[in-house]
Amino acid sequence: MKQLSSGEIRQMFLDFFKSKGHAIEPSASLVPVDDPTLLWINSGVATLKKYFDGSVVPENPRITNAQKSIRTNDIENVGKTARHLTFFEMLGNFSVGDYFKEQAIPWAWEFLTSPQWLALDPAKLYVTVYPKDTEAKRIWHDVVGLSDDHIFEVEDNFWDIGEGPSGPDSEIFYDRGQSFNNVADDDPENYPGGENERYLEIWNIVFSEFNHLPDGRYVEQPHKNIDTGMGLERLVAVIQDAKTNFETDLFMPIIQATAKLSDHREYGKNAADDVSFKIIADHARTVTFAIGDGALPSNEGRGYVLRRLIRRAVLNGKKLGIEQDFLYQLVPVVGDIMKSYYPEILDNQAFIQKVIRSEEARFRETLDAGVNLLNQIIDGLKAENKTQIAGEEAFKLFDTFGFPVEMTAEYAEDEGMSVDMDGFKAQMEAQRQRARSARSDDQSMGSQNELLMDIKTESKFVGYTELSDKHAKLMDIITADKALDSLDHGTAQLLFDETPFYAEMGGQVADHGDIKLIDGTVVAHVTDVQHAPNGQNLHTVDVVGELKVGQTYWLEVEAERRNKISKNHTATHLLDQALRMVLGEHTHQAGSLVEPDYLRFDFTNFGQVTPEQLQEVERIVNEQIWASLPISAIETDIEHAKQLGAIAMFGDKYGDIVRVVSIGDFNKEFDGGTHPSNTSALGLFKITSESGIGAGVRRVEAVTSREAFEYLNQQQALLNDTAHELKVDQINKTPQKAAQLQADLKAAQKTIEGLQAQLAAQAAAGIFDSAETVGELTLIAQAVKVAGMNELRQLADEWKQKNASDVLVLATAVDGKVSLLVGANKNANDHDVKAGQLIKQIAPSVGGGGGGRDDLAQAGGKKPDGISAALNMAKTILLG
Incomplete structure (x- = not known):
């Protein structure tokens, strides 16, 4: 077996599948984009759903990635078992309707055993298959050459998440030897796939060949997929011959750095200390990457997960004798370990450390309050001659103050008391139920639309320069999942060989307009435009005349609507740049909506935005408008675009060729939207509101042009009404009058308080x-x-x-x-x-x-x- 570093193993995996024709997909953010079903990205396939359910057809059907992931459902086991982690990397290879079992299985074996790659001992590898999947078993036996005693049929080997793609899977296990085991040789669980520590799962190939229908039936998918997952940490533990994940180069530098901060504790000397070292190392990785991707501590959702992880790390630091803020000091250690593939950690180190240190300091204050509350609870129980802390009280300490129930139990034991663990567990389960019910009911993955996936019609977008096109040939009419040659009523979806209609993307809403005969007769109204799976602009229309495939039509975009949308889109670019200038480079877009009448821009920021900062942002944007900056766009390769300094918008994916929109020298961004030719077209920019919408996410709403003028007129009218109510003859006297009224009110309140004091004195007589x-x-x-x-x-x-x-x-x-x-x-x-x-x-x-x-x-x-x-x-x- 080769001695390799974690970075070498990760790169070797990607290189192997690149040699098999796979495109390397960069790791997506841990914070899901436009997916309400997930709290965190929790697997390699989670970011590829659009390919697997057929809503988008990838340029290359073969994809490989190293995807950072977070799972916290077993957080209590972290540090106590060999492999439980909250943050991990899932290495995967994926086929979207391309190769299937015949290639996926031998490739897995080749990468693991070939001398050119990992060179694992084939005798130590075992596989499991779904009992009814005779084809997978045949390939393992006849093609790979595994003997029957290395192939196990396991009933659980079927991947199913409800409606959508599903199918059997095949797992690969590495035999670490009985010395690693926690069960006896003759234990019935002592087999690959059983509950034991000897056989370590290192690979799982999901054969996604069925659609699970709402009525419970399983039907064959029109396009079969491969979804492979390989846990990097597990494989590194095998190759580096480490007892657990934590004795590898992914964790040991963090553990060693923690030991230096402790009161002379050493890893490997004491079992209880080792648990604390492992928890800290795991949680340091998780919070570093999560904050780097824009998540911030809070009391809800993913922010609550971060807060809990930081608090668990701090509590375990206290167990190691660390009384000062320390977790933030581990960020550069994490960044150095991962810099070969995730350089952004060191790039954002200062901001990540600031967030963690602030949360640590806050928790130390909360911790003291929690200890005081626990002492009050114990004193109260003693006064009532009771010896058990209620589950509700233990949960309150956990939920409000971050006290693990184990710590509450330890305090109670010292006082000769116990904790109602059943009551605590009931409260925990109630919280989980609340979280589940608050989550979206949307399915994790939809079913494939075979008709749209199979339409390869070329369609050119000409709407950057034209709002009217009299030469558009109708290529496809689709209604109720059927392709038609003609239609004269109802709702349908249309594809043309070229179109000026913009399809909704990047927050910019779709164009509306009409489809006409060449003589100007309207035959359909365009109500929406979305991207079809193969990228074409798919027009949703209300049909009012006859449409025929192959006929040429006049497509006309509603010009005023498009112009207003384009102005607001430019404003989002100006706003994005101004926010970074005023708040700092850590700020990035977290969502946007560009409508004709207003724009909405969400961004990450640690802390509130002051009125003075908002005024500065507004001033910067308006100065760019009044400077009449030219707006231009070029298409170039992605590397050249980065060299030009173009900014990639949060969460977006880009192909090899990208469109870069430049607003003078003020702003350059990767962007596919529409814009006017000059910033002067915006006329005026005005922020109408700013608010927090979630943990560390702020929202600005604003208007431009006519809407900005009308907004200011409305504000002026309100001010006039206020002046009238205050009985001042000039608006500029309004603040002075309001201040006078405030002073009068304060004086009256003081008088009232004095009278109340007199009444209290009389009552006390x-x-x-x-x-x-x-x-x-x-x-x-x-x-x-x-x-x-x-x-x-x-x-x-x-x-x-x-x-x-x-x-x-x-x-x-x-x-x-x-x-x-x-x-x-x-x-x-x-x-x-x-x-x-x-x-x-x-x-x-x-x-x-x-x-x-x-x-x-x-x-x-x-x-x-x-x-x-x-x-x-x-x-x-x-x-x-």
């Missing part, structure tokens, strides 16, 4: 003289008539100054809502009376709940008629 002795303590328990909790706190301050009693219980009711306050001095605390505990016990009487410190606590409720019962309960509790 005599109550501090009415302390009664209850058991070993003195108590003041009164219902008072004040405005609310603020006034109760004022009374508590006075009680404290006067040292009027050991315990204070006050209640007031306003508009059906109860405010309840409890105070306890040091003498009360010494007698084990804590304000926070006491209020939790009496608050249910008023239909509410609350909590607080040992010396002061407050609660709210909805049952004013329960105030008397709450006050009496306080006395009863003090009596013991």
Whole structure:
């Protein structure tokens, strides 16, 4: 077996399949684009769905890639098993309706065993096949030459995700020897594909040959596909003879760097420490790559996953004696390991470190709050002579403060308590159900449309220069998945040999317009244009006259709509560039929509955008408009385009030849959309709103030209109305008048607060003289008539100054809502009376709940008629 680095193995895989005619597809972002079914890209095929379901026909049906992926469904097992990871690389080779089992199986064997490639020992390789897939078994036996005792039939070898492509699969296992195993020689699971550590799956070929229909039937796909997945980390572990994934060159530098930051801990010396080292190494890779691809920590979705991973890493760092922020220091280590194929990590290192360090610091503050809450829970249980922390409480610590339930259990054990693990698991499952129900119901992959996939008609787009074309020949009429020669009514899809109609792409909506006879008679209205699987512009039309295949028609785009769309598209380019200039180069597009009447632009940004920054962005864009910059476009090869400094838009894929749109010297981008010839056509640019739409994603909406003028007129009208309401004769006096009103309001509020204080003082008259002795303590328990909790706190301050009693219980009711306050001095605390505990016990009487410190606590409720019962309960509790 060759001794190879992880980088060499990755490149060797890609080179092998390139030699077999495959196009190398770059790794896509971990953040899915236009796929609501996925939280993360979780496999090599996830980014190729459009090819497999037939919505797009690739230029080359043979594809290979190394795709970064994230899966977090087994996060609790990371570090505790040999192979569970949250971030991994899936190396794949794919055939989209081209080769099938006859080539895929021998190629897999050739790459793994040939001396020219990996040179694995064939005697150590075993395969599994689906029992009914006799063809795959025949190829393994007759073509590859495997003996029967190296081929196992396994019922689970069938890949199916619901509706869409499905089929049997064949897995390849490497025998690491019984010394690696966790089961005995005679254990029934001791076979390739069984639950054991000896036989390591390193390859899986999915033969996607069926369509799984909505009614449950499986029918043959018109175009059969190959989807191969090979986990890089697993193969590296085999070739580098590592006990687990973590002892390879993909992880050891991270582990070693972590050890240097710890308090003299070493990997391999202590099992518990090793688990922490592994968790940190795995999570450092995941968060580094995810943040590099635009994801940011938050309390929902993929942002929540990041937050959880960072917190798990920090907690495990504490177990290794690391008390300072450290995870961000591992980013350059990860970048250095992966730089041969993912240089963008080191390019974006500063931003990634900034995000991680900020999150680490925030968690350390939260961690202290979580410890305090846990101590309160434990103290409360002791007061009630209980010994088990409820599952709901353990889940709250986990969900809000990032406390792993194991840590809560350890704290509880130290106090002679336990955790209701069944209750915790029920809360976890409820959260998973909520997440599943919030996810889109869209199917992961659609079924192939054989008719559209098989139409190879050439269709030229002439709409960059022409909005009217009188020489367009109708090539295909499609309706209800049938090809017709003619049609005179209804809805249909049409293909022409040339068209000026723009097909929706890159956020720019499709053109509308008419299809006419040469004499000008309208025979169809174009309502939408999309790309067909083979790239042609496919027109959706409402037919109002007779259409015939082979006849020439006059295609006319609705000019005003196109012109407005084109202006707004140019504005998105100007806006994109201005945002990078003002906010930083880490900002990139996360989606866009270009309509005739407005534009919408989503972008990543860590933190909010200030009004001053928005004004600067707006100023920059307008300056480019007023500078009358020429707009030009060229088609060139992708490498030359990059040399020109052209920017690739987020998530887009590009062929060998690309179109580059230049706006003077201000902006160059890869772009297939339409634009005016000069920025002066935009006239004016105005941002109408800016907001956050998700974790680390902001949205700007804006208008140009006439819509910008109308927007400003509307704002002017609002300002005029405001001036009228404020009774000022000049608009420029409006801010001064508004400031005056604010000052008057503040003065009035101050007066009100003073009066409320007087009322509180009157209400307090005599109550501090009415302390009664209850058991070993003195108590003041009164219902008072004040405005609310603020006034109760004022009374508590006075009680404290006067040292009027050991315990204070006050209640007031306003508009059906109860405010309840409890105070306890040091003498009360010494007698084990804590304000926070006491209020939790009496608050249910008023239909509410609350909590607080040992010396002061407050609660709210909805049952004013329960105030008397709450006050009496306080006395009863003090009596013991």
